[in-house]
Amino acid sequence: MKENLTKTRELLSQYREDYALCSKCKICHGNHVQEVNHARFFRNCPSGSRFRYEAYYASGRMELARALNLKEIEVTPQYLHALYTCMECGSCQEQCYPVKQIFPLRVIELLREKAVAEGWGLLPEHAPILKKLEESDNYLGKPQAERDKLIKELGVKDASKEKCGVLLFIGCQYSYKSELKKALGSAVRLLRKSGADVGILGSKELCCGAPLLELGDRDFFEAFGKENIERIDATGAETVITLCSHCASVFGEEYAGFMKASPVHVTQYISEALAKGDLKAGKKAKGTVAWHDPCRLGRRLKVYDEPRSILDAIPGLKRVEFERSRGNTLCCGGGGMAAAVYPEFGLEVAKERVYEAEFVDADTIVTACPWCEEMLQSGIGGRKSKVKVENILTLLEESVGGK
Numbered sequence: 309m310k311e312n313l314t315k316t317r318e319l320l321s322q323y324r325e326d327y328a329l330c331s332k333c334k335i336c337h338g339n340h341v342q343e344v345n346h347a348r349f350f351r352n353c354p355s356g357s358r359f360r361y362e363a364y365y366a367s368g369r370m371e372l373a374r375a376l377n378l379k380e381i382e383v384t385p386q387y388l389h390a391l392y393t394c395m396e397c398g399s400c401q402e403q404c405y406p407v408k409q410i411f412p413l414r415v416i417e418l419l420r421e422k423a424v425a426e427g428w429g430l431l432p433e434h435a436p437i438l439k440k441l442e443e444s445d446n447y448l449g450k451p452q453a454e455r456d457k458l459i460k461e462l463g464v465k466d467a468s469k470e471k472c473g474v475l476l477f478i479g480c481q482y483s484y485k486s487e488l489k490k491a492l493g494s495a496v497r498l499l500r501k502s503g504a505d506v507g508i509l510g511s512k513e514l515c516c517g518a519p520l521l522e523l524g525d526r527d528f529f530e531a532f533g534k535e536n537i538e539r540i541d542a543t544g545a546e547t548v549i550t551l552c553s554h555c556a557s558v559f560g561e562e563y564a565g566f567m568k569a570s571p572v573h574v575t576q577y578i579s580e581a582l583a584k585g586d587l588k589a590g591k592k593a594k595g596t597v598a599w600h601d602p603c604r605l606g607r608r609l610k611v612y613d614e615p616r617s618i619l620d621a622i623p624g625l626k627r628v629e630f631e632r633s634r635g636n637t638l639c640c641g642g643g644g645m646a647a648a649v650y651p652e653f654g655l656e657v658a659k660e661r662v663y664e665a666e667f668v669d670a671d672t673i674v675t676a677c678p679w680c681e682e683m684l685q686s687g688i689g690g691r692k693s694k695v696k697v698e699n700i701l702t703l704l705e706e707s708v709g710g711k
């Protein structure tokens with residue numbers, strides 16, 4: 309493996325100024341007040357809002373990092389609970405950085421990396437996730453060979469055997485989950501309709517490694533990154549399109565610069581195709597939709613306008629904004645692998661987001677992330693809400709027509 313295959317490996321101690329400079333101003337606890345219309349939607353740290361104690365906000369986690377590095381405290385079950393309930397949504401950093409130039413999210417991520425590197429981190433509930441990735445090379449622990457069937461099913465090129473114009477990196481969730489197949493089909497048909505010559509890697513596509521980064525297992529993540537980059541480079545594709553927002557952030561923040569192809573999220577590619585006239589939405593749609601900004605697509609990659617421009621291209625559709633949108637978005641409840649260990653907590657966050665959709669009179673939440681789709685669906689069930697959740701590409705395809 310190349311040294312530092314992905315972005316430069318950092319250590320928590322390099323951020324000691326950040327946690328030392330944290331003034332406990334609590335700006336990270338909620339959204340900027342001037343951008344909040346209702347008190348209910350001020351709070352925006354999922355774990356702090358749920359567990360309330362200081363240790364569950366970024367301000368407290370900065371203190372947990374500082375005190376551990378200075379050996380003032382020891383790791384206890386409570387310490388681990390505070391560490392692994394963070395959804396790594398980045399709301400804290402979104403609020404803190406413009407005012408204080410401090411990176412609280414990075415401190416939390418590096419605290420998790422330190423936990424793995426020193427062997428005191430991870431919980432028994434994380435073991436099955438690691439086992440599936442180790443044994444099957446994908447997050448769901450399914451046979452990799454099943455992914456080869458997608459080449460025929462989707463009618464795309466096998467990028468490991470023949471040259472293609474764009475390489476579609478499908479991701480574990482869209483590859484295997486039956487409830488997500490509709491969105492996958494829409495993505496491929498829209499890409500082909502826009503003129504793209506689409507190929508996939510089939511069984512040679514491995515997990516992007518996002519769950520490992522979120523858990524702080526940097527070495528394991530880099531093993532996946534190295535394999536994926538070598539296999540993508542071998543295809544000769546100039547563009548890699550990701551469907552999942554977690555894959556998109558891994559490609560944009562970690563792989564980019566270390567592979568030959570340029571990464572782009574599917575909403576970026578499709579919005580450009582619409583702008584160029586390669587795709588045209590013509591059939592009228594009905595309803596009021598709210599775009600849910602996935603944390604990783606929005607805060608990390610700043611992809612805010614493209615999905616909105618796709619929705620605005622669909623005639624008849626009314627688009628409203630969540631109270632917490634763009635940089636102020638609320639996590640769906642599925643971030644940071646917290647819901648894998650604390651499912652009730654994840655569900656509470658998802659229900660809060662669904663409540664917010666009801667509050668802004670949206671009948672449909674639209675997103676482009678399998679994790680968000682799944683969590684929001686569970687939030688709808690939990691609230692017995694009439695709100696629906698839709699993938700943006702499925703919605704667009706209905707308007708573009710011609711399946």
Ligand code: SF4
Nearest residue numbers: 330332333334336404
């Ligand atoms: S992390 Fe930033 S916003 Fe939060 S208390 Fe510290 S300095 Fe303030």
Ligand code: SF4
Nearest residue numbers: 353394395397398400
């Ligand atoms: S990343 Fe999200 S959940 Fe974690 S401390 Fe920051 S705002 Fe709270």
